[in-house]
Amino acid sequence: MAFEILKNPLFFLLVALATTQIASAGDPDILSDFILPPNVTEVDGTFFTYTPFFGKSLDAVEPETFKVIKVTMKEFPALNGQSVSYAILLYPIGTVNPPHTHPRSAELLFLMRGSLEVGFVDTTNKLYTQTLQAGDMFVFPKGLVHYQYNNANDTSVAVSAFGSASAGTVSVPLAVFNTSIDDGILAKSFKTDVYTIQKIKAGLA
Template structure:
């Protein structure tokens, strides 16, 4: 009897260990080749491993609205299987990167110029904030809601974000909640407001033609 109980406990512990091990190591899948070629591609040269999309940043004026230039596997197929990607974040004065999450990676932000107010909220609803100056780095833990804000009324800010996934994903909280067709009555009840207010928020988030 004691032996059976011990066996049951051992099996439960083993299952728990397997589950937690899988969670702890969850990330981009490991690959068994040096790199992954897109379908129907059999031969590559150095051009395949080069991304030129960031050249648009050179010698141009800062944008008038918050802008993100991504280097993920969608834009740079050579990243597939490499568990890395970049994004360049351009903040005009008084602009914000609204609350959002990256479900598949943490984000390591490096501020190149300007200043930023940044923060994230953990799973206990505790807010962590910081004011960054040029040369500072800040990490946003994987999957947690976070934001960045350039509250300087005059100067722009420029940052680079690194991700531990070739496709970290971005879930924008305002867009996800208000522009994906969730019933307005449900939104009004959820935010303890009225449908007219929900409609006003939706109108503000709808891209202008």
């Protein structure tokens, strides 16, 4: 019976359609020009303008630690349904954007100022690294663990574009050590002892 299904052309058509749907998975397409917030029926040009983005970052006092200023559909509702968002990233000297992933989007980083060491790890655990200078761009593939590190002697500034209105961020250190995963399980997973795991957790607290 199962082999008869495999001979049916309709089966292959359904498999092809399902595969195409998975391959194009991302923000859903919308059936209107844009999406208004609930209980809003009319807007003007200000709805499509987000002025605080650059003002809050580049004109502000330089931070002492790594800082990211996101503009997703949470901060800018007009992005809902548009499959795009941005972030400004500020890296004081010697700071790092720790290993993390964006489960719903690739990231295209444009380095505006300074220098950055960047890298990502693919599904075969191969590390790809590059040292970027101002004007360079680098793409982090969707869902892969990646990081950025300011190895220069000045603050670095980058802008990242995402192919999702809500790309999501999963911090590897926090997801592993700042959740409720049992210390014993983590100790076995990292081939160490519970005391070491607790020290790492305390450092991230």
